[in-house]
Amino acid sequence: MITRMSELFLRTLRDDPADAEVASHKLLIRAGYVRPVGPGLYSWLPLGLKVLRKIEAIIREEMNAIGGQEILFPALLPRAPYETTARWTEYGDTLFRLQDRRDNDYLLGPTHEEMFTLTVKGEYSSYKDFPLILFQIQNKYRDEARPRAGILRGREFLMKDSYSFDIDDDGLKNAYHAHREAYQRIFARLAVRYVIVSAVSGAMGGSASEEFLAESEVGEDTYVRCVESGYAANVEAVITAVPESIPFEGLPEATVYETGNTPTIATLVDWANSAELGRTVTAADTLKNVLMKVRAPGGDWELLAIGVPGDREVDEKRLGAALEPAEFAMIDDADFAKYPFLKKGYIGPKGLLANGVRYLVDPRVVDGTAWITGADEIGKHVVDLVAGRDFVADGTIEAAEVREGDPSPDGAGPLVSARGIEIGHVFQLGRKYADAFSADVLGEDGKPVRLTMGSYGIGVSRMVAVIAEQQHDELGLRWPSAVSPFDVHVVIANKDPEARAGATELAADLDRLGVDVLLDDRTASPGVKFKDAELLGVPWIVVVGRGWADGVVELRDRFSGDKRDVAAASATEEILAAIR
Amino acid sequence: MITRMSELFLRTLRDDPADAEVASHKLLIRAGYVRPVGPGLYSWLPLGLKVLRKIEAIIREEMNAIGGQEILFPALLPRAPYETTARWTEYGDTLFRLQDRRDNDYLLGPTHEEMFTLTVKGEYSSYKDFPLILFQIQNKYRDEARPRAGILRGREFLMKDSYSFDIDDDGLKNAYHAHREAYQRIFARLAVRYVIVSAVSGAMGGSASEEFLAESEVGEDTYVRCVESGYAANVEAVITAVPESIPFEGLPEATVYETGNTPTIATLVDWANSAELGRTVTAADTLKNVLMKVRAPGGDWELLAIGVPGDREVDEKRLGAALEPAEFAMIDDADFAKYPFLKKGYIGPKGLLANGVRYLVDPRVVDGTAWITGADEIGKHVVDLVAGRDFVADGTIEAAEVREGDPSPDGAGPLVSARGIEIGHVFQLGRKYADAFSADVLGEDGKPVRLTMGSYGIGVSRMVAVIAEQQHDELGLRWPSAVSPFDVHVVIANKDPEARAGATELAADLDRLGVDVLLDDRTASPGVKFKDAELLGVPWIVVVGRGWADGVVELRDRFSGDKRDVAAASATEEILAAIR
Incomplete structure (x- = not known):
């Protein structure tokens, strides 16, 4: 056509x-x-x-x-x-x-x-x-x-x-x-x-x-x-790569400390590193307990606490996928007011579990890992609270953010x-x-x-x-042949009536061979036509231009940008060979 | 396929x-x-x-x-x-x-x-x-x-x-x-x-x-x-074929009569034929005035009266088309109560026009036609009320029913x-x-x-x-080749494995020639298969049945019902010749 x-x-x-x-x-x-x-x-x-x-x-x-x-x-x-x-x-x-x-x-x-x-x-x-x-x-x-x-x-x-x-x-x-x-x-x-x-x-x-x-x-x-x-x-x-659990023997006792005004992970880490605990503490050594409410379809809102290492945020997309079809919402000050045992900034596993709040932890919180976390009183945290020994969560949840460099769950290397x-x-x-x-x-x-x-x-x-999105370049669209709106875009870039007739004849020849041709027969300037051809993105562009007088047309590959002259007399065969 | x-x-x-x-x-x-x-x-x-x-x-x-x-x-x-x-x-x-x-x-x-x-x-x-x-x-x-x-x-x-x-x-x-x-x-x-x-x-x-x-x-x-x-x-x-108008000269005067309880066309015609008017009266001599309300898009409801010869009903589809985009509704008793000048069963052109009701008449109500119609008082009608002389309607409307035998608007003969x-x-x-x-x-x-x-x-x-709808018969659907879901329906109606293999081979041959084949390879009985083939309506049915042993298959034309045996050896060619 x-x-x-x-x-x-x-x-x-x-x-x-x-x-x-x-x-x-x-x-x-x-x-x-x-x-x-x-x-x-x-x-x-x-x-x-x-x-x-x-x-x-x-x-x-x-x-x-x-x-x-x-x-x-x-x-x-x-x-x-x-x-x-x-x-x-x-x-x-x-x-x-x-x-x-x-x-x-x-x-x-x-x-x-x-x-x-x-x-x-x-x-x-x-x-x-x-x-x-x-x-x-x-x-x-x-x-x-x-x-x-x-x-x-x-x-x-x-x-x-x-x-x-x-x-x-x-x-x-x-x-x-x-x-x-x-x-x-x-x-x-x-x-x-x-x-x-x-x-x-x-x-x-x-x-x-x-x-x-x-x-x-x-x-x-x-x-x-x-x-x-x-x-x-x-x-x-x-799926989080789960570390091996650690035997309880020899692990230090959990100890509650007065930590002052330390409601955030950053302030807590600062306190820990100034408290002469005998080690350097990072956010990854703390256990952050995030409170939210969850509602199963047709059900009521219920409290849910999620414990994640303090260096990671809860990823709402992962959380949503883990909880689906239930929906969730973070809890606000009004909710906190309803549950006086929740000491914002100082919430710990023991308080949550003692008060019947459903408590899920990140898979990294395996038995034997020791954490610095809230002690359920304003201004107090507990150090060396050991999972499996000092508290047993209700289960694990894949809600913590995934980061580049995290180990692949198959143990083969880091994730990108x-x-x-x-x-x-x-x-x-x-x-x-x-x-x-x-x-x-x-x-x-x-x-x-x-x-x-x-x-x-x-x-x-x-x-x-x-x-x-994947195929375009700075000039415009570029369509793979299988989906391009046309096979070939023939641009008439020569006002000479003979060139025009020749281009039309070439298009007709291609058409007879089953090639779907877009023929730019407008009166616009060659510059406008070239820009449009690049924008439209047909993978092969044939220019019938100045070379016509010398018996050549130009064949352009829209993907590579390559151009070459082909003899007008054998243009049909050359084009066919190129596009198929 | x-x-x-x-x-x-x-x-x-x-x-x-x-x-x-x-x-x-x-x-x-x-x-x-x-x-x-x-x-x-x-x-x-x-x-x-x-x-x-x-x-x-x-x-x-x-x-x-x-x-x-x-x-x-x-x-x-x-x-x-x-x-x-x-x-x-x-x-x-x-x-x-x-x-x-x-x-x-x-x-x-x-x-x-x-x-x-x-x-x-x-x-x-x-x-x-x-x-x-x-x-x-x-x-x-x-x-x-x-x-x-x-x-x-x-x-x-x-x-x-x-x-x-x-x-x-x-x-x-x-x-x-x-x-x-x-x-x-x-x-x-x-x-x-x-x-x-x-x-x-x-x-x-x-x-x-x-x-x-x-x-x-x-x-x-x-x-x-x-x-x-x-x-x-x-x-x-x-479009109604409009009769020629009639000169007023020599037409009798309009006369109001006491007509008793005559609210319908039938009772009015009975009265007229017993009143010694000097002629035989039919419903076509009466003028029936139908009241309704009309509302233009975004406008208010307004009264509209339509006068049609008493032998014709108002056709709601024609009325709707004539009034479009306005909508209409028949008026009810509550509406009648609002307009005391409307005497139901005795409504006449003069009362409608005197009270400012928009009044449109059938195109047959041309100047000079004389009508028996309501006189706007209970129990009274007027005889010889002449259109154009005694009343002038606000216009005409194509709302009366069209009947077989009505003259064609081009005057060429009756309508069917x-x-x-x-x-x-x-x-x-x-x-x-x-x-x-x-x-x-x-x-x-x-x-x-x-x-x-x-x-x-x-x-x-x-x-x-x-x-x-147009092509089916009592046995089922029948599809013209251009739209049939398949070109040929091959029915295996023989349990012999050789016949079965032959039918499959025949289908494969037809497929290679570009024929779209439905192959009934189910284990059902021949009777069930024939009934289904007739119901589905593929235009050509090939039966590989008892004749297989004698080297023939049957070719059925679903439209004509014709059946003929063709040699299995040349079946592909014969089928191709028949269907193309």
């Missing part, structure tokens, strides 16, 4: 949009790929839509290749199924809710676990019908608190979500690995640089949930990896940290939704079997921004 | 769903093409989605062929643009409205005139940029009062909507005709039987708005046509009536939206030119039901 720029619905912009912060957002707007309609809402103009559809087609192909069957649910969904799974409330403000003319409640689907589970339960009844993988490519809706970076985090966005249904754990594992491999093929075809990171720690098992993060400085996700072993995890999922954009997620859901809807089928032995499920997502519209 | 029924996510149903009334709805559910999710909300299972995508692809091709450029807006839209055009309120209960977490108002787009106008205004500024045709294929949302007949009238439905932008009326006419012809090509490719009918009467000109109606007994639209002239119009758009389903609409919008948003561009003379627009829609998801 030949698309003439004189007819294409496109206007490029010279200036960056005022509210755009990241490069992909700026460039996709400037190059006329998308336009804002409202916060987190974008329209796709012709070039953007072409890229989006190419990405969608690649994802569809790879999903079909693993036996996925495509179906399509409404985006507008009744409340009842989401009530059954409690997600109607758990989603909080992120869910778009609305009512119809009869005041019945509806929502705009954020993901479709409920609908898929109900549909499979409705159609299938025997173990013989499985394994089954269903998927859809559909607009999803999430009322993000901070929609940002253009289509990188929109409120209406295109997503591929698939769900696997199996009668046993082996089946689930197969489906999970089939998806994992399909995702690797998809991201390779899209030429995306990415890492696969563990997305949940502990309870569910290491491989039950992994995220595909595109490497990007502007990503919202922080992950760490160990260069030596290849271990990689989302910060929420990092980087930022990424979530582009895919594979997740062994297990029986959560099947339990909610009693999704059973008849097993081989005639007895009911509960289905087990996986859920797998790829952000389709987000991928447009991710590719733009 | 080969799809094995043993793996296909499909369960056919033996019984019709309880709530389904029309054949397409029953069959699409029974054959596992769609499933209900809520009122007017359906999920598309694999077979349904394949048909939907094929229809979508044909529409896209024909839109591209007339130079349409595809873009895509969000379905979730901010309120402001729809406030500007007043459609935020005019749409009434049909619009799905919602709020985001910041309490800002949003809607789910019912159509996108506002967004297209704003986008073109935002990008383009010169007459040189036109003509322009933009389109999208997107989910639309309308909170129908009575969603019905499955996907025939859903609340979330897929629509192709396009908009043309031109700087003058000639340009608009060209775009309109290009669309009209593209629509004819689309519906021909989809093998739909349809008529094109005028959709608005009078004011906007005969060709400014036309509907494409698929012929169907279950259609919600009634249209009439004149077999002699080819005139065809939606009932809302029928039929029912249809709206599948397309082409509409010369003119400058309504350009005016609302001041969408001007610089003209050739350097002065601003206001854009003129057309809007053009096709119901994409509805087409699936329309084709099913």
Whole structure:
């Protein structure tokens, strides 16, 4: 096909949009790929839509290749199924809710676990019908608190979500690995640089949930990896490397000291180093007890204390992931006033446990570690309070911040940290939704079997921004061939009617060979046209310019910047050889 | 491609769903093409989605062929643009409205005139940029009062909507005709039987708005046509053939009679025929005055009286179309009580006009026609009240019912009536939206030119039901090749492993030739498989059955029902010849 720029619905912009912060957002707007309609809402103009559809087609192909069957649910969904799974409330403000003319409640689907589970339960009844993988490519809706970076985090966005249904754990594992491999093929075809990171720690098992993060400085996700072993995890999922516990024998007694006005870790460390304890104390020797309240879905607020080494902050993202689905809030002075045993700045394990406050500690607080911590009286701290001997916490929690240089949990070396954009997620859901809807089928032995499920997502519209983000340069966008809106951008940069006719002829030849051509046939100056070609980002640019008189056209590689003259007479073959 | 029924996510149903009334709805559910999710909300299972995508692809091709450029807006839209055009309120209960977490108002787009106008205004500024045709294929949302007949009238439905932008009326006419012809090509490719009918009467000109109606007994639209002239119009758009006016000379005087208890047309006609008026009276000689209240958008309710010949009812659809965008309601006893001059059953033109009630009459009430009608006193009517002599109405209105046998407005003969389903609409919008948003561009003379627009829609998801409705037979669905989910349905109806292997081989051969094959490799009985094949509606069925031993397979034409044996050895070629 030949698309003439004189007819294409496109206007490029010279200036960056005022509210755009990241490069992909700026460039996709400037190059006329998308336009804002409202916060987190974008329209796709012709070039953007072409890229989006190419990405969608690649994802569809790879999903079909693993036996996925495509179906399509409404985006507008009744409340009842989401009530059954409690997600109607758990989603909080992120869910778009609305009512119809009869005041019945509806929502705009954020993901479709409920609908898929109900549909499979409705159609299938025997173990013989499985394994089954269903998927859809559909607009999803999430009322993000901070929609940002253009289509990188929109409120209406295109997503591929698939769900696997199996009668046993082996089946689930197969489906999970089939998806994992399909995702690797998809991201390779899209030429995306990415890492696969563990997305949940502990309870569910290491491989039950992994995220595909595109490497990007502007990503919202922080992950760490160990260069030596290849271990990689989302910060929420990092498991702390636990030191060996220490025998109690020979450890000094716990001693309470008057420490004066020492409500902070810094003041406490200063005191310790001036108190002639016979050692140098750092913040890592102190145990900081952070008070908060926690509420399970539908439950009441309850106190929770978390003990972490004094040199580390509690990371709210890790804390949130560890407590999910419960929500948490830091406690305020009014809360402190309600519990007079809480001496702010001097809270210790013993007071907490004696008063029945749930107390979880960082995994580094192993038996035999000795801590300087609060003694539950204003102006007093205790030194050499030994875990396992002087107090026994209610459990451990992965809530302390992860730092570069922390040891990898596999013991292979230090962790380094980087930022990424979530582009895919594979997740062994297990029986959560099947339990909610009693999704059973008849097993081989005639007895009911509960289905087990996986859920797998790829952000389709987000991928447009991710590719733009990873591939752009200072001149504009650069599209890998697989997703470029056109194969070749032919620029007429010569007013001579013969050159113009020759360029049109060249475009027609390429078209006949199945090449998708963008032909810049506008009356604008060569300078304007070159700038636009660089901005639009088609990977191959052919310039029919001054050289035409000498029988040459110029072939430019948008990625490397290389330019070379090719004979006009053999241009079609040369271009074809270059682009394929 | 080969799809094995043993793996296909499909369960056919033996019984019709309880709530389904029309054949397409029953069959699409029974054959596992769609499933209900809520009122007017359906999920598309694999077979349904394949048909939907094929229809979508044909529409896209024909839109591209007339130079349409595809873009895509969000379905979730901010309120402001729809406030500007007043459609935020005019749409009434049909619009799905919602709020985001910041309490800002949003809607789910019912159509996108506002967004297209704003986008073109935002990008383009010169007459040189036109003509322009933009389109999208997107989910639309309308909170129908009575969603019905499955996907025939859903609340979330897929629509192709396009908009043309031109700087003058000639340009608009060209775009309109290009669309009209593209629509004819689309519906021909989809093998739909349809008529094109005028959709608005009078004011906007005969060709400014036309509907494409698929012929169907279950259609919600009634249209009439004149077999002699080819005139065809939606009932809302029928223009009444107006009789010639009659000179007043020699017409009898109007005379008021005591008519007793005669509040209905029937009792009035009985009285007239017993009153020795010297003629036989029918309901058509009486003038019935119907009272209602009308409210313009944002305005107050006002009284409106409509005078129609007593043998005709007021058709609420025609009335609605005539009054749009105002809404109307019949008046109740409480309203009557407010206006004591309204004597129910005895209301006449003179009393209405004397009391300042807006009074519109049927176009048949031409000057010189004499009527028996109310005399504005209980128990009294007036005979020979002559229009134009004894009263002058405020105007005419097309609100009386249209009946078979009514004369065609072009005088060519009587009208016959039929029912249809709206599948397309082409509409010369003119400058309504350009005016609302001041969408001007610089003209050739350097002065601003206001854009003129057309809007053009096709119901994409509805087409699936329309084709099913027109093509099905008593055994099940029947798909035209262009939209069938598969090209050939190969049924293995022989347990012999050799026959089974042969059928699989045949499917593989067809696949290699680019034929999309559904292979029924299930263990079910031949009878079950044949019934399913007839229900699913793939146009060609190949049965590998008893004849296999004799070297033949059976080729069935699902449309004609014809069956013939073909040699297994040359089956591939024979099938290919038949289906192409």
